[in-house]
Amino acid sequence: MxxxxxxxxxxxxxxxxxxxxxxxxxxxxxxxxxxxxxxxxxxxxxxxxxxxxxxxxxxxxxxxxxxxxxxxxxxxxxxxxxxxxxxxxxxxxxxxxxxxxxxxxxxxxxxxxxxxxxxxxxxxxxxxxxxxxxxxxxxxxxxxxxxxxxxxxxxxxxxxxxxxxxxxxxxxxxxxxxxxxxxxxxxxxxxxxxxxxxxxxxxxSSFDRPNIQYRIVNKAEPRKQLLEFIRSEGDGQVGIVYALSRKTVEATAEFLRANGINALPYHAGLPAEVRAHTQARFLREDGMVIVATIAFGMGIDKPDVRFVAHIDLPKSIEGYYQETGRAGRDGEPSVAWLTYGLQDVVQQRRMIDESPGDAAHRRRLGQHLDAMLALCETVECRRVNLLAYFGERGTACGNCDVCLNPPQVWDGTVPAQKLLSTIVRLQRERNQSFGAGQLIDILRGKTTPRTQQWSHETLATWGIGNDLSEPQWRGVIRQLLARGLLITQGEYGTLALSQTSAAVLQGAQTVPLRTEMARIPRGSSSAKRSALADLAPRELELFEELRAWRASEAQEQGVPAYIIFGDATLREVAQARPLDESRLAGITGIGQKKLERYGADLVDVVRTYLER
Missing domain, CATH: 3.40.50.300 (P-loop containing nucleotide triphosphate hydrolases)
Known part of the structure; x- marks a missing residue:
């Protein structure tokens, strides 16, 4: 027996x-x-x-x-x-x-x-x-x-x-x-x-995402800059755009749609059914751009998001890393793009001052913001800076904007002294405090109704900064705020000296500044240098045929396309060109169940293409 x-x-x-x-x-x-x-x-x-x-x-x-x-x-x-x-x-x-x-x-x-x-x-x-x-x-x-x-x-x-x-x-x-x-x-x-x-x-594991190219640019006209960036990435790219307020989300989505981008807004103020429908479209359709508050994105498994853009400064590096990490889950080249300016710093500082909680809580928020500003203003590799925040050492990546086009650094000590001196004189002589715009007008000697109203032409510092343009002065102020050499105060975000300002005024501390955010040459977008570039023309044609089959299958089942197969799997099929199901075994992402369910269909798509 x-x-x-x-x-x-x-x-x-x-x-x-x-x-x-x-x-x-x-x-x-x-x-x-x-x-x-x-x-x-x-x-x-x-x-x-x-x-x-x-x-x-x-x-x-x-x-x-x-x-x-x-x-x-x-x-x-x-x-x-x-x-x-x-x-x-x-x-x-x-x-x-x-x-x-x-x-x-x-x-x-x-x-x-x-x-x-x-x-x-x-x-x-x-x-x-x-x-x-x-x-x-x-x-x-x-x-x-x-x-x-x-x-x-x-x-x-x-x-x-x-x-x-x-x-x-x-x-x-x-x-x-x-x-x-x-x-x-x-x-x-x-x-x-x-x-x-x-x-x-x-x-x-390492926090490094080498397939993501980090870029940060000076904020001028953020929506136009965003549109230019999206268009530079090529038509039909999937992306997420983050903004801080619902109002900005709505306006930005409308602006992109008016300029031919398939964009939809997403924020917590929209009805639940609208949010669900928007998310479903994003997961199931190609070429969608979602403009959202941070209410969108956690747990999103969509692998082919080619870019994540921020048109407002994130509150912390943790949030920035989490949000940018939604790009390139498939390991393909992707871009994290951020536009940031002086008003972002002023707004964030004010939000911290007005936030509920005790002093320790506000101090922690301030530390988060300081780290984010340091990433924005660094003159070294962004990836090294980002990894250091998470306690990890890195080497220059050669792929972020700073590595591709290192910013110039200049001695901003004298302009900083001129600005700080103007703030001191206004406070001591007039008991006045102002925001960046009025201070820049004084430094550049620009007569306006407000400068005339306050007789600012009589100040000793009137016009002593006319060697710099208004955008350059805004860059100086932004960087001084980022370094803690200036602070904002009050409801209107007026500028004041910090505890460390005195060393600059006395000449005991120099102030090296960067000229502007690094720009990378047009055409060097990492998202464009996709692995698809490795496909021969016939393989690329077959890949597109396979994608069309996948889209039809996904629509019939009512599921996102990546649940059928990811692009990496279809790319391997296009290269292998299998004419029987046994040749599909071993291709990444094709397990037993999917081989049984889709194997014959994949082979049929390949055979039909090759017989043309």
Whole structure:
């Protein structure tokens, strides 16, 4: 009598290849997967596009039970689940968009062990009812995505994340993995402390995104500058534009549409159904540009965003890094573009002065802004500056605007002294304080109704700065504010001396200034130097045929195109030109389920093209 031995359970690598269609793990992925599979906790800091999702999705398929994934955005859960279903993973979500029957179906699937992953929002998981429900099933692991939201000092704090620390007490034997693409050392410590992950293994990948080209330009006419930038990137590029206010978002989207750009606004003041429709269009259509407040973008998995633009200064480097990281998730060349000027500095300083909270809170906001200003004004590689903020050393990238066209530095000590002296004289002799515009008029000796009203022509500093143009003076003031040699005060943002101004007035401190933001030559856009340039003309034609097939398939299924296949996969198919399904095996992104579902169609597209 023969006995049958149970088949060996699959390995992590087998799951990666068979289900997700990737040949090998990258970086720390294998170590993270093994840590969680074995029941250990992990804190994962990995840049956007680095493959964070696989770090919990693979262990979810190796461990018995259902992985509970905490995802902060309800609007994106459907797409996250669709992507897993497309590769044969049993996934579902629970959120407020579902009716009673749908929620009941998902709950029964969880309780009867028919789910590999279940997505929930932190608000839902923090409720006692949800915790009681989960306790009646078999939880294999908890994955806490966007874990930086637990930081009360961070750029995207969400109170419901604080309750997730209770998971350690309620499920002490269930592994937990916290993941984020954005965390300073301080935020990293907060994640470990507030989520009770003191014993967790740490996995910190490089924060470098070498495929993103960072550019910062002087703000003159921001909408026109934005339009010029978008047009320079080529027609039909997918992008996100960030602005601070809803009013600016609306006006900018309207301006872009009037100039032939397929742009839509997105902010929290729009009706929920409008926001959902806009987000769906962005995920499913090619060539969309979304103009948004920071309410848009977290959790967006769209891989082919070619640029992220800011027309207002971000409040912190964490926020800037998080937002720019939504470009180039597919690893292809992309651009992070920012226009920034004097008024941005004045506005941000005023917002900090008026913000609720104690002095320590305002001081922390000021530190965030100082770091952001230092990035804008640096005369060294932007990437080195950015990485240093996250505690990482880098070398000059040769790809940011500063590296491509280094700015000139000049001795601005005398102009700084002229400006500071004018402020001192106005304060002491007239008990007056003014903003940048009036001070520049005085320095340049420009007679206006306001200078005549206040008899400013009689000041000793009248006209002593007419060797500089108005834009040059604005650059001087902007940089003095960035360095803390000037401060703003009051409701109108008037300029005043700081504690460090005296050293400049006395000649004890020099003031090196940059001429202007570095400009890179037209035509050197990194987004244009796409990997598609490596395709031969016939391969490029086939690639476009494959994209057309993918678009039709995605429309029929009502899912974003990248859920079918990413551009990288279609590019490999175009190069390989397989005429039978067996040749598709091993191509990145084609796992077993997708091979079964789409293999014949892909081969048919290739064969039809080659037979023409």
């Amino acid at each position: 023969s006995t049958q031995t149970a088949p060996e359970p699959p390995t992590a690598l087998e799951i990666l290849q068979r289900v997700f269609g990737y040949e090998s793990f990258r970086g720390d992925q294998a170590a993270i997967v093994e840590t969680v599979r074995a029941g250990g906790n992990a804190v994962v800091l990995m840049p956007t596009g680095g493959g964070k999702s696989l770090c919990y999705q693979v262990p979810a398929l190796l461990r018995e039970g259902t992985a509970i994934v905490v995802s902060p955005l309800i609007a994106l859960m459907q797409d996250q689940v669709d992507a897993l279903l497309s590769v044969g993973v049993r996934a579902a979500f629970l959120n407020s968009t579902q009716d009673f029957e749908e929620r009941e179906r998902v709950e029964n699937a969880y309780l009867t062990g028919q789910l590999d992953l279940l997505y929930v929002a932190p608000e839902r998981l923090s409720s006692p009812q949800t915790k009681r429900f989960l306790a009646n099933g078999n939880v294999s692991l908890f994955a806490i995505d966007e874990a930086h939201c637990v930081s009360q000092w961070g750029h995207d704090f969400r109170p419901d994340y604080l309750a997730l620390g209770e998971l350690a007490d309620l499920w002490p034997d269930v592994p937990r993995i916290a993941l984020t693409a954005t965390a300073t050392e301080a935020t990293h410590r907060e994640i470990r402390q507030r989520l009770h992950l003191e014993d967790a293994a740490d996995f910190v």
